[in-house]
Every structure is written in C-alpha cells, then in structure tokens.
Amino acid sequence: MKRTWLVPTTALLTLSILFTGCSSNSTNNSSAKESATPNDTKTPEESKDPEAVKKVKVRLSYWNKEDSVKALLQLFKDKLPDIDVEYQFIDNKTYVDVIKTQLAAGEGPDIIGGVIDANTVKTGYFEDLTERYASKYYETGTSTATFDNKLYGLPQASWFNGVYYNVDLFAKYDLKIPTTLDEYFQVADVLKKNGIKPQAIGLKNPNVAGQSFLGLALNDFIGTTEGKKWNDDFGKGNSKMVDALEPALTTWTEYLKHGVFTKDMLGLEEEQAIDEFTSGKAAMFQAGPWYMETFKQKAPDMKIDMFPNLGTKGGPGWMVG
Template sequence: MKKRWLPMLLSAVLATSIVAGCGNGQSAGNSSGSSPSGKADKEEQVEIRIMGYNPESTRATYLKMLEEKLPNIKVVFEFVSLDNFNNVLNSQLQAGQGPDIIEVGGETRLLASAGHLMELTDESFTSKYVQSGLTPFSVNGKVYAAPLQSWHEGIYYNKAIFRENDIKIPRTFDEFIQIHKDLSAKGIKPQTMGAQSWEPMMKQSIGLVNNEFYSNPENQDFDERFNRGEVKLAEAWLPYVEQWSRVITEGILTKDMLGLSNDQALDEFATGKAAMFESGPWDEVTIMKKNPDLELGMFPFPGLTEGPGWLVGGPGSALAINAKTAHKAEALQILELTATPEAQQALVKDNAGSSFLKGVDIDLGEVYADCEEAFKAGNVYAPWTAVWISGNPIVEGYGKSLQEVLAGMKTVKQALEDADNINDTMRKTLE
C-alpha cells in the first residue's frame, strides 16, 4: 500500500494493545540551551506532554527526577489505559496534534511509516544503547524510538503455599501440569488468570513456543520469513501450542476465567486464594500493596524437556517524539536525560526490568531469583515486539482466538490460522 493510505490503515489497526512492559530513551546535546541542573522560572517553563499506557505509578521516580533535573520543562504525564491507548493516540495524530512524547511498542513501525515519529538515528543518545534494544523500534535501519527498560513475564507464585505443600519450581511442562493437579487435590486453586483479556493465554502459549521452537538455532530466521509470508504459524508453531493447550483440555484454565479481569485475578492471587498468577513486574507493586506479607516469587515458563525455561519479553516500550511537536528541543532534552544511569535506575525503581543502556547493571531482587538462570541464558523473547512488522494486530487476533479455544468454539489450529491470515492481510496492505 502507498504511504498516503497509511493513516487509514492506522485507524483500522492501532486499536490493538501494546502488550509490553516499559521503555526509555534520550537524544542529542542540550538543544534547548538550558542546563539540566540550571534554574528556570515557572513562567519560562515549556510544557511537554507525555502520553503513556503504563500508569504513572510505574513512572513515579522517573517523573520526579525529570522535574528536579529539568526545571525549564513542565512534564505533563497523560495515562491512557492500554485498551484505548491507540484509539486516543491515533485520533490525535490524524488531527495533526497528539502528545510531544509518545510511549510506543509494537506499533512503532506503523507509526514511523505513516510519518508520525521523528527519526532519532543520528541523535547522540542512540549509540548509548545496545542494538538489541533499538532493533524493535527501527525501520530500514533508521531508529524512531529509544528503549525504556526491558519487560519480562513469567509465573508469579506464592512461596509459602509451595513450601507448605512441598512443591518445587517446575523444570518441565509436565511438572507444571502436575503442580496444578497436586494443589487442586488439596483444595487449593493452583492458577488464576484474567482471561477476560486476550493477553495472558497468548503469552503463556508463546512461553512454550520459546522453549521448543525459538531455542532451536535452525529457526533463527523464522520471524523474518514470517514477515515476508514465507512461513506459517499454523504449521511451525502448531505442535507446541497444542502441547500448551493441555492447560485447557486438562481443566487448568477454565471457562469461568473468561469472566475474570486482570485486576480480579491479581486480587485473588495477592490475597492467597490462588497459588500462581501469570504477569510481570508492572503488577509487583500492586500485589505487594494488597498483601505486604506475601512471599512472592516468579519462575519462567518451562519447556517439554528440563532446562532453565524461558520468559516472554524483551524490549518493552520506548519513547518516541511526535514529528509535529512544537517543542523538539525540549523533547530531545528529556530523551537525553533519560539515557543516563541515574534515569535508568529511576525507571526500574517502580517497574523492574533490565536496562539497554550500555554499562548499566540492574539488580532485579529476590522476587526474580528463580528466573536468574533463564536471564543468564538469554532466554527472554517476544517475536511480535522483536521482529514482526504487524506484531500487535497479529497477537491480538491470536489471543482473542485462544479465548474462543477456551470457550470451546475454536481449535488451536484455527487460532494460529487466524494469526496467519492477519499477517497476510497486513503485509498485502502495506505493499
């Protein structure tokens, strides 16, 4: 499709969620002429609006740092819930407006192709990040957003329940299944899930795909070939997603979970009514606020054979600058400050993750100790954010089809075929 049609395409597909964690970035020198540590009267402040889909609570320390270090800038953080973020953003961008700085994820390539994002390739901050953090936010070698911290998702578990019932961390998928059966036999709900959202089943199934498919070096070029329409998920992923679907056929995930929101499932886990809950660090603060005494841990998704397991994740969200911002210099100044060790530590203070800034080492803490082996092995991956061009529409369609699998209305193969069809449609539309 020609570029002039991209706004229409965005209207159709940017209603999808970003499906990620967090991100960060920076830019070239002090373009505004104001020193980050200098003083400025409130009358001289420039207002910069940042629109994000991660709540302000997950950015609190970072936003406070911006306020202290950049007195010439008044940062207005606008939170828009994930379910409606792209609808709101797209409406504003189509009107030639929108925030100065945008939190972006898997839709970065679409926004960049439509001319909505400022190119950041030659800004000095770019070289401060490792390439793996920049790739998901690049198009044809040009960088359009700077990564915030990585995200990862696994299985949170109640250590006390595991210990009291002599349950060990599963090293295989069979052991994972057996834990559910053993806890159920004792009258303990093993896993809760807010399946009202399409995300958790999608991610959990890809957790097994990571273990069995992406761990094989022979499949390292699969995602690029998938972008070109040369391979199909319904063929390559089918054996592994069918294995994962045992959590449905063996009654671990149940139809009633389709009525549970993420908040309801989180509350059920935090209050000790369930032993496990799939999520990521963005929910840690809320879980611990609900139950400060909870002994919280996380383990990776296990594979069919024993190993360190895999987490779903990678570069999360990132900061992009609206190409039509009236305050380019100040927006770049924020990104410049963000690409400092101090800012990176501030980001992970409220939303745990690793940093893509060179030389920055992040200690994730005891909660994620059981994931350490997977982290060290580099077993963290989410294909839709790492490589897929039309990642968000594809995984949303796939996730919603998995909801229908749980409801007994579709097969796993049909769910994967739905994802393939979306990929084909998007690819042809963008040609």
C-alpha cells in the first residue's frame, strides 16, 4: 500500500506544499517559520514542451464540495502542470468512516484531511514527514500530528465562521448590525413581521448546530478571563466540559423561543438553507468562506457582508474557528 499524506486542504499554500512535495519541492505556509520557493512552478504556456510533461496523478479527499474549491483546483492546474489532481468530495457525516474503510482496503487517497490518531499512525498508512517539514513549522502547529516524535501531517490552516447577511434586506428595513443577542432578536422580529425568515440554517447537520451554539460559548464564557482559566484547568483534567457549554446551550434555546430556529429546520439540509439565503427568503446565514463561491453562483448580484457570532454581553464578538 502506498503511504498517504495526512493534511488539511482548506489552505491554498499548505496544499501547494504537499503537491510540490510529491515532486521533491516545497513552498511555505503562513504558519511556517521559513519559506521556500517551488523549483518548478511554470505554467504549461511557459514550458518549452508542455505536451512532454509527464503527469503524476494525485487523489485528494476532503469534505468541502467541489464548487467551494474550484479556484484552488484551477490554481493547481496553473502552477503544478505535472500534477493531475483528482478531487474526491466525501460528506463530512461519513468522511471518517469512508476514509478508514478505503485505507484498510489499500485504496485510500494520497492526501486527506483529519483522520489521524495514534491508532491510524500505527497501521502505517501515513508518510513520515519529519525530515522534510518538521523544521519549517512551530511545534504548537505540529504537536497534534506528531506521534513518537514523528510528524505525520502538516498544521491545520485556520478557518472562521460568522454570520453572513443580505445587505439590501438590512438596508430596506433600516436594520443595524446587531452586537448582542438581544439586538439580534430585535432584528429577527422586524424581518419576521415583513415575511422574511431571519436566518436560514440546516440543522439536519449536527455540526451546523454545534457551530451556532459554540459562538455563544466563546462570547459568554470561553473567551473571557474566567473561561481561559477553565480552559487551562480542563487541559489538566481539573474542570468539566459541562461547566463551559451548558450555560451557552441553555441560552441557545432562545433562538427557538423567538421563532428564529423552527422545528422544520431539523430536517433541512445545508444546501436547502443556502437556497433560502441566496433567493432572499432568509436574511442571514451562518458559515465560513467555503460557501462564497456557491453564493456567487446562485446569486451573482447579491450584496453580502458578515458580522461575528454574538453573545449576550456585547463586545467585538467572536468568529468560531
């Protein structure tokens, strides 16, 4: 079985490292301590004989739909003409099981995101990247992918999640950007009175619900001085998860009491929620930048902006990430 590289695929430069690495070259990532430039990043037009380039096929599996990574895949074609990237989307609800099954059958992808732990490392699925890449990253970035002093994956690129809103709808009803949860519900009330769903959300995916309520937890507790102490204690086994999350989960039920989140949303897929947002039926949608390409395709003239996830106490707000 060929060894598999375990890496995140949400960051352009991180992926460039990995694909170039297949050809014994390297580049840099924002979390790297030093940079290196690929030796051969010529486009096919710049090559003397582009037809003579022998392509290496690389299969990349991740849970983002292909529409959200089109620009990235095109950049691979432009910058890495000797690499033929086959992108495989796997729904995040089944991603781990599918990948582990493929790996066990000796048919796993060349590059994957996640699915690394002490057990999978012991099976020998993953390439040892220590010599080539360990010195290029800070230990804080590599620690989660290091086992027995060997590096098996590159650091996860950062991502964020906030609340997108329809700029024109907010302007039409003279709505101000909310800075607290109470202000958010006031905005929601105005929208409902005018026949607009305040926020589209596909609660059929538990990950979506989790990100929604974690925004509250970050604002009201985890991001506070008290919360940071709890986090340190939790790492030492001296505090409980329920202490941080139960109050936020209780507050999150206010979305239900105010009729922002409704029972039917429990059966709503994220794709259906996106359609409600891009069609103007809903004014807000919580997500990260991975859906921007989808928004543009479905509603190219729609004006969209974003504000951070809110808490009950105000302040700058937090992006879940």
